[in-house]
């Protein structure tokens with residue numbers, strides 16, 4: 522225990538946080554604040570519910586979130602925040618100054634996914650937008666709409682409780698989390714130079730755990746992600762005359778299978794790492810051998826060395842399957858990628874007792890990091906020590922029914938992903954408000 526406590530305190534001092542504030546934490550205070558937030562939420566929830574359902578029914582893709590950003594900007598201006606729009610193209614920054622004290626950043630994402638929603642909910646999305654040159658259905662199947670509603674809800678509660686804290690709130694609405702690039706775009710557009718540099722950052726993500734639960738961990742919280750796109754080149758021919766072709770579909774198929782030998786034979790099996798293909802596009806008819814095939818996929822890891830090994834193995838495998846086919850060298854591109862989110866030990870140690878006091882056994886210390894990825898890591902790399910936690914989204918009764926059948930409820934990025942709005946948003950508001958009060962409280 523001691524060996525943990527000392528670095529935590531040193532880190533807290535380094536981050537400019539007075540460890541004395543720690544001693545103020547009394548479970549009774551947290552319970553009182555939570556009761557106050559709950560009373561506020563009883564009044565505010567119908568508005569948050571309407572906002573959530575409106576955003577859910579009108580999702581927007583990466584860097585196209587103009588209506589979404591405008592809705593949030595309006596909400597925050599009405600609360601008294603000073604709002605700057607178009608930061609990092611479609612992002613927003615909302616500042617609320619309440620006396621001397623550190624700046625705390627609270628981040629939500631704005632974007633949705635290029636996929637069709639199949640929840641059958643009355644407020645389900647029927648939206649379409651352009652995606653990679655073609656119209657695509659759009660859905661909030663990652664739950665960023667839950668985060669937005671909780672973000673507005675936390676801002677409301679913090680403003681209502683402003684006599685209990687001092688400092689500056691910096692609420693940011695980030696574009697393009699799914700496409701990766703929104704956090705970088707905001708930072709490049711002066712997020713930490715045109716606005717106060719936050720001493721602490723918080724964010725949360727809903728997932729297929731029972732609503733009402735919070736999960737957190739110090740250190741690595743989510744994986745690094747690298748998207749790849751490979752264009753295999755061949756020579757087109759009539760399907761009946763394969764001898765005249767160089768078949769790029771064969772190259773794509775071999776690559777898809779052989780990539781798994783990089784994962785299973787080159788990487789340490791004890792180290793987390795995923796490499797897989799999610800999209801293959803080639804050809805137009807069964808009797809035409811096309812002249813190219815495009816393969817897209819993702820690489821996930823926690824460790825930078827594993828990340829480098831998987832990327833190198835992927836490139837080698839792509840080149841080798843092309844050579845086997847006597848095809849030209851394929852074109853391999855990686856996207857900008859996202860690094861692993863690493864939670865700050867001191868902030869985690871400072872916030873965990875608040876979550877425990879507020880949520881009891883529903884506040885869970887996660888045994889290991891998740892395999893999803895987040896470009897929230899960019900803010901941490903830019904020098905904002907942070908805590909990013911998980912928020913349960915599934916109605917506890919529904920969750921129990923799935924488990925009783927030995928199944929998992931539909932998760933993020935599935936067409937059936939359908940968080941239960943009320944318990945998820947309320948818990949998100951409570952957790953975020955309490956976390957901020959704990960670091961800015963008087």
Ligand SMILES: [Zn+2]
Pocket residue numbers: 663699933934
């Ligand atoms: Zn997502």
Ligand SMILES: [Zn+2]
Pocket residue numbers: 663664665698726
């Ligand atoms: Zn997400």
